[in-house]
Amino acid sequence: MRRRAAEVIDAGETLHTAAAALLADHRRAVDAVREAWAPLHAELARSELRRIPVDRLTHVTEGRLRVAAIEAAGLDTVQRVLDAGRHGLRQIPGVGQQTADQALGAARQLAEAVGETVAVHLDVDHPQPRTTALVAALQLLVEAGPDARRAVEAATVLDTGLGPLLDDARPAAGRLRMWFAGGERRERALAALTGIGRQTERAAADGVPVLLGQASVDLLRGPADEAAAWVDFELRSAEYYGLLAELTERAGGGPDPAAAQGFLPDALAERVRAQALDGTHSRVSLRGYQSFGARFALAQRRVILGDEMGLGKTIQALAVLAHLAAQGRRHFLVVCPAGVLINWTREIEARSTLRAVALHGPGRHDAFADWRGGGGVAVTTFQALTGFPELAADELGMLVVDEAHHVKNPQAQRSLAVAAWAARCAYVLFLTGTPMENRVSEFRSLVRILQPEAASGIGDVDTVAGSRAFRKAVAPAYLRRNQRDVLAELPELQWTDEWEELSAADRDAYRAAVRAGNFMAMRRAAYAEPKRSAKLHRLCELVAEAAANGLKVVVFSAFREVLGVVGEALGPQQPGGRLFGPISGSVPPARRQRLIDGFGAAAGHAVLLAQIEAGGTGINLQAASVVILCEPQVKPTMEQQAVARAHRMGQVRAVRVHRLLATDGVDQRMLEVLERKARLFDAYARRSAVAEAAPEAVDVSDTSLARRIVEEEQARLGAAR
Structure with missing residues (x-):
């Protein structure tokens, strides 16, 4: 018994040590990024504040502050007020303690607001030592990839879960310790021993030790070659900027949370945030707004993702499919224009572990039979969809329709085919950056396929009332974000x-x-x-x-x-x-x-x-x-x-x-x-x-x-x- 207890404790300590070491390695890598980013961000903020005239402080204080004396002394911008500080302001004739404190407080408010809006841009054509340092620091984490993210998540769970259990289980490692521990302490030690055994067995079954080991190796690599880091950044800058936004969001520079959530009503946004998102089958790290978009599709089940072009609607759709696959779903169908079919199959293979099956061309019916038997993500066109037999109601895990504005005409054959498939599927995701081109009625027809009750709420009253009422009416079925709101790094x-x-x-x-x-x-x-x-x-x-x-x-x-x-x-x-x-x-x-x-x-x-x-x-x-x-x-x-x-x-x-x-x-x-x-x-x-x-x-x-x-x-x- 004692030998078994010692083995369990040793296994738990080994796993806990590996988890703690990985977290420390990851923390150092993250700190390196933030340390490289901070002076760049601070200089951008200072540059912006140098352009803001000092009279803006009057607006911040709603007219309570008089800045004439401060401006006359040569402090004509908000940054100069901050540089002067309280002592410098008090030296100005006519500026007392209250005025100095008010001016400094207002300047700091503006500085905080500016810090939240400015974003660091990495100019690949004009690299500087400081931006090169940031790119090199980011490359270490980008190269580690989504597996490192999963490893950190697993390590965090183990670190917080195993630590207390190991402390409680110490007496079980020796006879004398158990003898002197007392009844309550012995019971707690035995319970902890059971908990450690369960966690180590589960971790072993899930391959966590190997995951932690590989992530540690990835995070302990030497500094990246500067030229290679810039080349890698140019090839996959979206991943670099996404990671940078994630790591620096709390320090400013991230998107407005309300904008990232599509300005949904608070109660709905809170429910979406609470939705779990399993990334086991995903090979890409999501930005915050992308994670929210995937959760929205899962929480609401039948929705339109109407993000502006270039925000990664495909990635968000794949995150949803990966989550459903982790829950045991096996069959998924993507319907898209013929011109992007190949792009979809490439994205599925590159950004997930899911199997891609193209249902296109002369062999599409054989491919359909293969997909139906083996599962995966089938990708087909609007035209080909009409020739396939519909699956049983519980067989299709999700239907994704790309460029969904192509089915806005409810009488068109492609629209009828999509509606028939959607009616037999619990999860349906329409992707389109142009949900309404000419008529609100066309947008209503898309919503009607997904959520008839929401479509019935988009009536003439809502339309006449204007866009606010319209957006409120469609919120349960429609999420849209714009580039300018969530991609601050866009050139x-x-x-x-x-x-x-x-x-x-x-x-x-x-x-x-x-x-x-x-x-x-x-x-x-x-x-x-x-x-x-x-x-x-x-x-x-x-x-x-x-x-x-x-x-x-x-x-x-x-x-x-x-x-x-x-x-x-x-x-x-x-x-x-x-x-x-x-x-x-x-x-x-x-x-x-x-x-x-x-x-x-x-x-x-x-x-x-x-x-x-x-x-x-x-x-x-x-x-x-x-x-x-x-x-x-x-x-x-x-x-x-x-x-x-x-x-x-x-x-x-x-x-x-x-x-x-x-x-x-x-x-x-x-x-x-x-x-x-x-x-x-x-x-x-x-x-x-x-x-x-x-x-x-x-x-x-x-x-x-x-x-x-x-x-x-x-x-x-x-x-x-």
Whole structure:
């Protein structure tokens, strides 16, 4: 008995020691990151405070503080007030103790607020010693990966659980100790011995000792090579920034918690936070807002995740699937456009331990039978979905629908198929960054598939009342976060409208299109005569400038004809075959992915041509730092989606967007009409404190917009047929 007790205690002590050592190693790695980050963050905050005029202190104190004497003494910014301190302020004539204390208190309030909003940016093109130190410190933890996170979680449980049990079990290791321990102490020792045995056996069965050992090795590696650290950062900057945000959130620089939770009602947000999330089958570390998104999908079961492009909706969906797999679910189905099917299978394999099965092409029915027997995550298209037999009600663990706005028309065949599958599944997740493009009724139709009771609450009263009531009504089924609220580290997005005067040839082509009443021809008329096209000339200049700086460019147009013209103009200028595309709806998914991969892998400058409906959704183009839009788009969300393919989590350079526009023609008319549509989208699909619009303001269809513009241009030019 004593020998058995000693063995149990030894095993417990060995495990406890390994857990404590890992926690210490992890703490040192985390401290190294925070120590490298703190001076960078402090300098950013100081720089911001140096730009804030001292009279802002009056606003902080609601007019109670008079700063005229302080400003007259040369302390014209908030940072100078902080630098002066109480003693320096008291030396200013007319500034007493109360005024000095008030000024300093107000300055500290502003400093705290600034510290919570500024974020450290890591400039890969201009590394400095301090930013290099931070990247190197982060690399150690990034390289350790999700397994280290799980090891730390397991070590924390063991450290807090085994420690007290080992203390209580000491007497059981020897006869004399037990003899002198007393009855109550002996009972506690025996109970502790049982507890230690259970914990060590469970840890062994779960592979925890090996997990702890590997994590310790990973965290004890030597300092990273600086150049290698920067290369690794550029390849997976999203992981670096995500980890940095997590480790420094308490010290400021993290996203606003309310924004990260999509401004949901407090009671709902609290319930979501309480939802467990098992990461056993996950291979990626989630950011705070991503973890909340996954928990929201689990807690609410049937929801729309409407995060803005670039925030990692796919990762959040995979986290949900991984959790359900850990709970024993075996079959999952992802429905998506054909163009992103390959991307989904890659993400599943790279970011989870789940099996990916593509249900696409001639062998899709054999693949369906294989998936039904072996389980995993099946990925199929909207079109193929209609040809598969539905699973039993309890057989499908979760249905995920990517780019779910494709099923907004309740009468369409794809919508009916998705609704039928969703009706037989407890967990359904719709992913879309554009839940409402033109009509609130379309958004209501998505919610109706998921939560009919919530859809019934989105009535005309809510719509007329405006966006606040609308968002409150859909909160149980809808979560949306915006880049600007949760990705403070995103590099700058520089948007330039390039207005060009039409050449004589352009004007002739445009007038001919107007006379014919051909809206689409009007939109592409600026490229009808390539050699004399003002827009094309400017596009070539922008590409040449990007080439001189070694930058990658994505060119978007709604028209394949325009992309053909651009390709012919650029082809001779692109050395080494660095012109990729065009990507269009007719390009098979596999070839589309090869084009995107080739574009991303090309060293230095390259150009990718893409039709905006095909290349603006569901793909990642963060290799690009220049985006050129050949013409304005009919839908206000189309351009946002396209730009977000480049300006997204993982981008490390500023993104420059150039929209080519022709003066005094269809481009200008479109912008005038679409400005109202864009404001309305913000009011309903984003958080908004203004814009209480009526439902009829949303109803501007593509057809009515085209007809209106054609008629206006025919009247203006006197070119009616």
